[in-house]
Amino acid sequence: MIITIDLYNSTPAYLQITDAVREAIALGSLQAGDKLPPIRETAVNTRVNRNTVSRAYLELEHQGLVQARQGSGFFVTEDGAEQEKLSRRESVKAKIGELLAEASLTDITAEELLKLVENEANDFEKEGKSK
Amino acid sequence: MIITIDLYNSTPAYLQITDAVREAIALGSLQAGDKLPPIRETAVNTRVNRNTVSRAYLELEHQGLVQARQGSGFFVTEDGAEQEKLSRRESVKAKIGELLAEASLTDITAEELLKLVENEANDFEKEGKSK
Amino acid sequence: MIITIDLYNSTPAYLQITDAVREAIALGSLQAGDKLPPIRETAVNTRVNRNTVSRAYLELEHQGLVQARQGSGFFVTEDGAEQEKLSRRESVKAKIGELLAEASLTDITAEELLKLVENEANDFEKEGKSK
Amino acid sequence: MIITIDLYNSTPAYLQITDAVREAIALGSLQAGDKLPPIRETAVNTRVNRNTVSRAYLELEHQGLVQARQGSGFFVTEDGAEQEKLSRRESVKAKIGELLAEASLTDITAEELLKLVENEANDFEKEGKSK
DNA sequence: GTGGTCTAGACCACA
DNA sequence: GTGGTCTAGACCACG
Numbered sequence: 001m002i003i004t005i006d007l008y009n010s011t012p013a014y015l016q017i018t019d020a021v022r023e024a025i026a027l028g029s030l031q032a033g034d035k036l037p038p039i040r041e042t043a044v045n046t047r048v049n050r051n052t053v054s055r056a057y058l059e060l061e062h063q064g065l066v067q068a069r070q071g072s073g074f075f076v077t078e079d080g081a082e083q084e085k086l087s088r089r090e091s092v093k094a095k096i097g098e099l100l101a102e103a104s105l106t107d108i109t110a111e112e113l114l115k116l117v118e119n120e121a122n123d124f125e126k127e128g129k130s131k
Numbered sequence: 132m133i134i135t136i137d138l139y140n141s142t143p144a145y146l147q148i149t150d151a152v153r154e155a156i157a158l159g160s161l162q163a164g165d166k167l168p169p170i171r172e173t174a175v176n177t178r179v180n181r182n183t184v185s186r187a188y189l190e191l192e193h194q195g196l197v198q199a200r201q202g203s204g205f206f207v208t209e210d211g212a213e214q215e216k217l218s219r220r221e222s223v224k225a226k227i228g229e230l231l232a233e234a235s236l237t238d239i240t241a242e243e244l245l246k247l248v249e250n251e252a253n254d255f256e257k258e259g260k261s262k
Numbered sequence: 263m264i265i266t267i268d269l270y271n272s273t274p275a276y277l278q279i280t281d282a283v284r285e286a287i288a289l290g291s292l293q294a295g296d297k298l299p300p301i302r303e304t305a306v307n308t309r310v311n312r313n314t315v316s317r318a319y320l321e322l323e324h325q326g327l328v329q330a331r332q333g334s335g336f337f338v339t340e341d342g343a344e345q346e347k348l349s350r351r352e353s354v355k356a357k358i359g360e361l362l363a364e365a366s367l368t369d370i371t372a373e374e375l376l377k378l379v380e381n382e383a384n385d386f387e388k389e390g391k392s393k
Numbered sequence: 394m395i396i397t398i399d400l401y402n403s404t405p406a407y408l409q410i411t412d413a414v415r416e417a418i419a420l421g422s423l424q425a426g427d428k429l430p431p432i433r434e435t436a437v438n439t440r441v442n443r444n445t446v447s448r449a450y451l452e453l454e455h456q457g458l459v460q461a462r463q464g465s466g467f468f469v470t471e472d473g474a475e476q477e478k479l480s481r482r483e484s485v486k487a488k489i490g491e492l493l494a495e496a497s498l499t500d501i502t503a504e505e506l507l508k509l510v511e512n513e514a515n516d517f518e519k520e521g522k523s524k
Numbered sequence: 525g526t527g528g529t530c531t532a533g534a535c536c537a538c539a
Numbered sequence: 540g541t542g543g544t545c546t547a548g549a550c551c552a553c554g
Binding site (some may be wrong): 405406407430441442443444445462464465516 | 528529530531532537538539
C-alpha cells in the first residue's frame with residue numbers, strides 16, 4: 001500500500017492518510033486481518049510527523065475500520081472491509097448529488113450531462129484498467 | 132441577490148459568501164458591470180461582521196471576478212462573468228471524474244451508475260422546478 | 263487637453279486628474295493664462311462626479327498652479343508653468359533614485375543598466391516624437 | 394531576514410511587509426523551500442498586530458510566492474523565487490520607461506539624462522557598499 | 525455612504 | 540507553536 005501526501009493540500013495530512021487507507025480497503029489491497037504499515041514507516045514515507053500518522057490511525061480505529069494490537073500494530077477489522085464498501089455506495093450517491101447541483105448552475109441539460117458521464121465512463125474503463 | 136450564511140456549516144463564512152456570489156454570477160443574476168451589494172449591507176443581511184464580508188470580497192477580487200472602486204463599491208468585471216460560466220463547465224467535468232473514481236472503488240458497474248445518475252437527474256429536475 | 267481616467271486604478275480619480283493637468287502644463291499644451299476645461303465638461307468626459315473634478319482643481323489651486331476666477335473658470339497662473347517644469351526635474355531625480363534601488367535588487371550591473379537606459383532612450387526619441 | 398515597518402510611511406504596513414519579503418527573495422536571503430518567520434514573531438519584531446502580518450502573508454500566498462502549511466508555517470514556493478527574480482528585471486525596465494516619460498516632459502536631453510543616471514549610479518555603488 | 529487599514533482579543537484545528 | 544477564522548470597534552480616504 002502506497003500513501004502519498006501533499007503537505008500543501010488544504011485537506012489536513014491526517015485526513016489524507018485515512019483516505020488513502022480507506023481507499024486501499026475499498027480496493028481490496030488491504031483486507032480483513034491485514035496489517036497496516038507501521039506508524040514509523042508511514043511517517044518516513046510520507047515525510048510527516050509520527051504524531052500525525054498516529055492520529056490518522058487512531059481516527060480509523062474510532063471508526064472501527066482497524067484495531068490496534070498492543071506492540072504489534074494496527075490490523076484491518078473483520079467487518080471493516082464490508083463497512084467500507086457499503087459506505088462507498090453512499091459516497092457515490094452523495095457525489096452524484098454534488099454533480100447535479102454543480103450542473104444546475106450551468107446551461108447543461110440533463111440529457112447532455114448523461115452523455116458526458118457515459119463518455120467519460122467509457123474512457124475511464126479503458127484507461128483505468130490499463131493503469 | 133440573496134446571500135445566506137449557515138453558521139453550522141463547517142466551511143468558513145467568508146467562503147460561503149464567495150460561493151454565493153459566484154453562483155449569482157454563473158446564474159446571470161449578477162452580470163458584468165453590476166454592483167455587488169455594499170459590504171455593510173451584506174454584513175447586516177448575513178449577520179456576519181463587516182470584516183468577514185470584506186475578506187470575502189477581497190478574495191473575489193483576487194480571483195479577478197470583481198473589482199473595487201474606492202468609495203463606490205465592488206463591480207463584476209467584464210471577463211469575470213464569462214470566466215465564471217466557463218469554469219463551471221470544467222467544474223462539472225472534474226466532478227464527473229471524481230464520481231467515476233469513487234465508483235471504481237465499488238462494485239458498481241458503469242450501467243448501474245448511469246441509471247443512478249438518470250434517476251437522480253429526473254428527481255432533481257422536478258424538485259428544482261417546484262422550488 | 264484630453265484627460266482619461268481609469269476608475270479601477272488604485273490611484274484616486276482626483277489625483278489622476280491633477281496629474282493629467284500637470285502633464286499638460288509641463289508639455290506646454292496648457293500655458294500661463296490658459297483656461298482649464300470647465301469642471302462640468304471634464305466631469306462628463308471622464309465619467310467622474312463633478313465633486314471629484316472640483317476637488318482636483320482646488321488641489322491644483324492650493325499648489326499655486328491654477329487660479330479660480332469667479333464665474334469664469336480656472337486659469338493657469340503665470341509662474342505655474344515654470345514651477346511645474348522645475349518640479350519635473352526633481353521628479354526625474356527621484357525616479358532615478360527609485361530605478362537604482364530597484365536595480366540593486368537584481369544582478370544588473372551599473373554598466374548594464376546604463377546601456378539599457380541608452381537603448382530605451384533612443385527608441386523613445388524615435389517612437390515618442392512620432393506619436 | 395529583518396523586516397522593519399515605518400509607521401509614518403503612507404504605504405500600508407501589510408504592503409511594507411510583503412515588499413520586504415519580496416526583496417529578501419530577490420536578494421536570495423530567502424530561497425525556495427525556506428520558511429518565513431512565523432506570523433507572531435514578525436508581528437512582535439515589527440510591532441504590528443498579528444492580523445496585519447497575517448494579511449501580508451496571505452497576499453504573498455495569493456501571488457504564488459509562498460505557501461502555507463497548516464500548523465507548520467509559510468514556505469517559499471519553488472517557482473516563487475525564480476518568478477520574483479525575473480519580475481525584478483521587468484520591473485527595472487518599466488521604471489526606465491517611466492523615467493523616460495517623465496524626462497520627456499522636461500527640457501532634459503538624452504545625453505544629460507544619461508549623465509544624471511551615471512552620477513547617481515556611482516554614488517549609489519559607494520553608499521550601498523558602505524552600508 | 526463606500527471601501528481600506530489596523531488593533532485587540534478570542535477560539536479553533538493542525539503538527 | 541503555527542496558521543485560520545471571526546468579532547467589535549476604531550479611524551481614514553475617497554466620491
